[in-house]
Amino acid sequence: MATDFYQVLGVARNATTEEIQQAYRRLARRYHPDVNHDPGAEDRFKEVSEAYQVLSDPAGRQRYDRFGENFRQVREDYDERAAAGAGGRRGRGGPGGRGRYQDYVGGLDSDLFEDMFGGFFGARGAAGPIPGADQEAELELSVDEAYRGGRRRITLTGDQSRTYNVTVPPGVVDGQRIRLASQGGRGRGDAPAGDLYLVVRIASHPRYRLSGRDIHVDLPVTPWEAALGATVPVTTPGGEIKVKVPKGSSSGRQLRVAGEGMPSRRGKPGDLYAQVMVQVPGRLSKRERELFEELATVSTFDPRSGS
Amino acid sequence: MTAASRFPLVAPERLGLDAVAARSGLHPELIRRFVALSLLDAYRDTEGRLWFRPDAPVRIARIQRLRAGLSLNYSAMGLVLDLLDRITTLELALRTRRDAPWT
Numbered sequence: 001m002a003t004d005f006y007q008v009l010g011v012a013r014n015a016t017t018e019e020i021q022q023a024y025r026r027l028a029r030r031y032h033p034d035v036n037h038d039p040g041a042e043d044r045f046k047e048v049s050e051a052y053q054v055l056s057d058p059a060g061r062q063r064y065d066r067f068g069e070n071f072r073q074v075r076e077d078y079d080e081r082a083a084a085g086a087g088g089r090r091g092r093g094g095p096g097g098r099g100r101y102q103d104y105v106g107g108l109d110s111d112l113f114e115d116m117f118g119g120f121f122g123a124r125g126a127a128g129p130i131p132g133a134d135q136e137a138e139l140e141l142s143v144d145e146a147y148r149g150g151r152r153r154i155t156l157t158g159d160q161s162r163t164y165n166v167t168v169p170p171g172v173v174d175g176q177r178i179r180l181a182s183q184g185g186r187g188r189g190d191a192p193a194g195d196l197y198l199v200v201r202i203a204s205h206p207r208y209r210l211s212g213r214d215i216h217v218d219l220p221v222t223p224w225e226a227a228l229g230a231t232v233p234v235t236t237p238g239g240e241i242k243v244k245v246p247k248g249s250s251s252g253r254q255l256r257v258a259g260e261g262m263p264s265r266r267g268k269p270g271d272l273y274a275q276v277m278v279q280v281p282g283r284l285s286k287r288e289r290e291l292f293e294e295l296a297t298v299s300t301f302d303p304r305s306g307s
Numbered sequence: 308m309t310a311a312s313r314f315p316l317v318a319p320e321r322l323g324l325d326a327v328a329a330r331s332g333l334h335p336e337l338i339r340r341f342v343a344l345s346l347l348d349a350y351r352d353t354e355g356r357l358w359f360r361p362d363a364p365v366r367i368a369r370i371q372r373l374r375a376g377l378s379l380n381y382s383a384m385g386l387v388l389d390l391l392d393r394i395t396t397l398e399l400a401l402r403t404r405r406d407a408p409w410t
Contacts, residue, residue, distance in 0.1 A: 022344070025344050025346075
């Protein structure tokens with residue numbers, strides 16, 4: 001592995017054993033596959049465990065400091081053999097075979113896997129297959145993509161980047177999960193892998209605001225449309241629809257159009273809520289001004305009379 | 308006596324290892340081990356001395372309660388402390404969100 005063990009643990013090269021242990025404990029907790037569902041977390045967890053396994057063992061650390069990432073190719077008894085000129089002694093076990101601290105560093109066996117999945121939670125005795133953990137990744141969709149659904153290609157970056165072609169059902173809502181069976185964390189032994197869940201995040205949209213399957217949208221209308229009533233076009237993710245503005249609609253009035261929200265595979269689709277917003281022209285023509293002035297003198301309407 | 312010679316006492320912003328040990332009634336070596344297990348945040352100065360936030364004794368009390376009440380070992384303790392912190396943060400966020408408008 002090309003990554004630097006000290007960097008992996010985020011400690012200085014002259015860090016004390018305690019500092020190394022402290023960093024490992026913190027990172028192992030952060031990246032444990034049951035705590036962190038990010039697809040990259042499991043690889044990170046393995047890196048952290050491997051780095052700790054080497055650096056927590058004084059002999060292993062010394063060899064790593066001297067030989068860098070090639071330290072595994074160097075025999076453990078390199079110095080003794082060099083001093084003796086040659087020799088028939090064989091290195092023990094493998095790298096990191098030592099370094100068993102009683103009590104709190106449980107399960108620092110040379111079997112890295114055991115250390116990760118067994119040792120961390122003290123389940124050293126639990127041999128046999130253990131199913132892999134589920135993972136979660138975010139899938140950001142625009143409102144229109146979520147409305148229509150369809151095929152989508154997503155790539156998860158990590159040590160090995162993975163690409164999936166996912167069929168998004170029409171009408172997914174924020175927070176909904178799409179399950180990719182057996183694409184999560186690897187299982188131990190013959191045990192099955194976990195699942196990968198793609199959690200849908202709907203990107204914010206300049207016009208549409210989503211609340212579950214309901215779509216809220218502003219509906220700008222002219223003062224006369226608001227006063228007299230009108231049928232006005234509204235663009236929705238599903239296309240343009242006509243909304244009837246009842247006469248006497250002031251700003252803020254919600255017009256519900258049943259069934260024009262996000263579609264649903266089972267059950268009812270959401271509704272569209274158009275909120276009336278009365279707009280006035282920024283600049284009036286001569287004629288418009290005359291008419292408004294006439295209205296002002298004729299009308300007895302006072303919206304502030306109630307207050 | 309001049310007025311300038313009177314100053315109020317201010318609680319120190321950081322605690323040393325011995326102060327934390329004395330307040331929590333534990334041996335300094337055990338506190339040091341808590342730090343190594345990353346159960347307790349501490350800052351190491353250039354001489355390797357440990358310095359703690361003023362709320363360290365509160366956290367130590369929680370560690371002792373969890374150990375005594377639920378027989379948690381120190382290895383599992385770190386995860387439990389992390390999760391409790393995370394729950395607190397999420398609950399706070401949820402409460403703030405409930406009060407705010409939905410947009």
